[in-house]
Amino acid sequence: MARPAGPGRRALLDAGMSLAEEKGVGALSISAVTTTAGMAKGSFYQHFPDRQSYIVELHRRYHDQLESLMKSAIEGLPPGVERLRTGFVAFLDACLATPGTKAFLAQARSETDLGEQVAERNAMFAALVRADLEAIGWSPAAPVATLAVAMAADVSFQELGARGPRDDLRAAVLAIVAHPVDIRVPPT
Structure with missing residues (x-):
């Protein structure tokens, strides 16, 4: 569970987000983070036991921001195509606007220590989407x-490379998921 963010902890996390946006996650040495935050190196260890726990917390913070933006966009909408579209667009737009997106998406694909964090977030987003897909008629959703x-996630990565929305990819994903087909799941 994440610790409450006091001013020192918040400054370290803000510094990490800034560095990740500018130089990538590889630039997140403890020295670089504390220098950017204007803090002594030893103060880092008052808030985080090591660099890896810091990276996990940065990743968590980043996804908390995305989740909040997406949930705000779909608040009050009943499950279905419109909520699915609204949430999808909100997620992609937030990825384009949120500092550090490219660094954190690339890191999540290659950093094995973040596997649990990535799996938890993907499961949470999938649970939200599942309600929409069930309302649309997918079974199993x-x-x-x-x-x-x-x-x-892949569309987001593509859009970051293009430095803007990829309307063709957005439309393709929505067309695919908005039209249910019969899925035959082989017995196990």
Whole structure:
């Protein structure tokens, strides 16, 4: 569970977000973070036991921001195509606007220590999407929700490379998930 963010902890996390945006996650040495935060190196260890726990907390903070923006966008909408579209667009727009997105998406794909964090976030987003897919008529909806989350993450990565929205990819994902087909799941 994340610790409450006091001013020192918040300054360290803000510094990390800034450095990740400018130079990538690899630039997040303890010295660089504390220098950017205007703090002594020893103060880092008052808030984080090591660099890895700091990286996990940065990742968590980043995804908390995305989650908040997306949930605000869909608040009050009933499950279905419109909520799915609104949430998808809000997520992608937030990824384009949120500092550090490219660094954190790339890191999440390659950093094995973040696997648990990534799996938790993907499961949370898939649960939200699953309700929409069930309302649309997908059965079973869970595997499609998992794929929808993966597609959204990849579209986000593509948009970051393009430095703007990829309307063709957004439309393709929405067209795919908005039209249910019969899925035959082999017995196990």
